[in-house]
Amino acid sequence: MTIGPACPALNLTLPRPDWAVFIKFPGIGAATGDLQLDYYSDSCPRAEEIIKEQVTNLYHKHGNTAVSWIRNLFHDCIVKSCDASLLLETKYGILSEQSSEKSSGMRNFKYIVTIKEALESECPLTVSCADIVALSARDGVALLGGPQIAMKTGRKDSKESHAAEVEELIPNHNDTMSSVLSRFQSVGIDTEGTVALLGAHSVGRTHCKNLVARLYPTVDPSLDPGHAEYLKRRCPSPDPDPAAVEYSRNDLQTPMVLDNMYHKNLLSNKGLLSVDQQLASDPATLPFVEKMASDNGYFLEQFSRAMVVLSENNPITGDEGEIRRDCRYVNRD
Numbered sequence: 001m002t003i004g005p006a007c008p009a010l011n012l013t014l015p016r017p018d019w020a021v022f023i024k025f026p027g028i029g030a031a032t033g034d035l036q037l038d039y040y041s042d043s044c045p046r047a048e049e050i051i052k053e054q055v056t057n058l059y060h061k062h063g064n065t066a067v068s069w070i071r072n073l074f075h076d077c078i079v080k081s082c083d084a085s086l087l088l089e090t091k092y093g094i095l096s097e098q099s100s101e102k103s104s105g106m107r108n109f110k111y112i113v114t115i116k117e118a119l120e121s122e123c124p125l126t127v128s129c130a131d132i133v134a135l136s137a138r139d140g141v142a143l144l145g146g147p148q149i150a151m152k153t154g155r156k157d158s159k160e161s162h163a164a165e166v167e168e169l170i171p172n173h174n175d176t177m178s179s180v181l182s183r184f185q186s187v188g189i190d191t192e193g194t195v196a197l198l199g200a201h202s203v204g205r206t207h208c209k210n211l212v213a214r215l216y217p218t219v220d221p222s223l224d225p226g227h228a229e230y231l232k233r234r235c236p237s238p239d240p241d242p243a244a245v246e247y248s249r250n251d252l253q254t255p256m257v258l259d260n261m262y263h264k265n266l267l268s269n270k271g272l273l274s275v276d277q278q279l280a281s282d283p284a285t286l287p288f289v290e291k292m293a294s295d296n297g298y299f300l301e302q303f304s305r306a307m308v309v310l311s312e313n314n315p316i317t318g319d320e321g322e323i324r325r326d327c328r329y330v331n332r333d
């Protein structure tokens with residue numbers, strides 16, 4: 001085990017003594033380059049509780065917020081780092097990652113402000129937006145019937161957007177399975193973990209523009225004909241009007257439950273995106289799809305494991321980043 005660059009300029013990496021895993025040094029956790037469980041226990045003891053309260057309230061008002069927090073974790077962490085770069089808006093010379101085509105359909109960002117305000121009123125400038133991204137996803141998963149996941153905290157927020165890299169770093173809905181697997185592999189997520197994580201598509205929706213290539217001019221042979229008829233009713237035109245907000249739910253049976261219905265649907269050719277359906281035809285992924293489809297407990301276990309790896313991708317700790325006052329903007333003082 002290592003504790004990351006002790007001196008980034010020299011790129012030195014020190015071995016971490018085993019005891020460092022168990023002993024907590026108040027206040028210097030992040031300086032070691034490490035995340036830790038309950039990082040805010042001294043600086044803001046109710047931080048995790050406040051986030052959970054807010055996520056729960058929001059879920060009761062707008063159920064799909066919980067879905068959004070899960071997608072946020074993916075789109076933030078896969079783009080360089082879990083550093084809340086995703087949350088920066090286009091202003092003050094910054095181009096938002098949200099303006100990328102890859103972010104289309106993302107919603108509910110305005111409610112991150114609600115969560116952050118609740119934290120700021122109890123512990124000003126203490127809890128990072130990156131940790132809000134991680135913990136809101138964790139709490140969203142639990143509210144949607146998924147597992148309770150233990151997640152470390154102590155991430156700092158980036159001082160920049162990585163909008164220029166979004167196109168390259170987030171896979172496309174019609175990429176090949178081998179490119180998707182290697183993209184996930186590059187952030188430490190193995191094939192089994194990738195099959196589990198895509199199970200996030202067991203909730204939420206997909207807009208027609210991501211589906212029409214599988215429906216028109218001819219129906220993709222890997223799509224169940226009955227389901228194709230349904231999708232054509234949802235998406236009647238091969239060239240959807242962007243203003244019309246046409247979409248289909250990802251999972252018709254349990255649209256608001258994070259469960260293995262996604263994997264069951266793949267086995268009956270009812271995957272929505274091309275990448276979804278490919279999981280059931282690629283020999284590298286099919287055995288995991290079958291196993292997850294037949295065992296929800298196994299799916300949830302693998303999903304938890306992969307969410308933790310995703311949430312720990314390349315965090316910024318120490319002085320490299322900051323704690324944003326407002327998640328939408330870099331601090332300006």
Ligand code: HEM
Nearest residue numbers: 067070071074105171172173180197200204205206207210
């Ligand atoms: C190859 C990887 C992936 C691709 C290409 C992909 C692509 C997409 C696309 C095109 C949509 C539909 C957006 C829309 O039309 O509104 C979507 C929705 C969604 N994705 Fe993914 N995704 C991938 C992996 C993931 C992962 C790993 C997660 C989380 C762990 C995730 C979570 C979600 C969620 C929750 C939604 C529903 C959003 C909503 O209803 O607002 N996706 N994804």
Ligand SMILES: [Ca+2]
Nearest residue numbers: 076079081085
């Ligand atoms: Ca990021």
Ligand SMILES: [Ca+2]
Nearest residue numbers: 202251254257
């Ligand atoms: Ca479901």
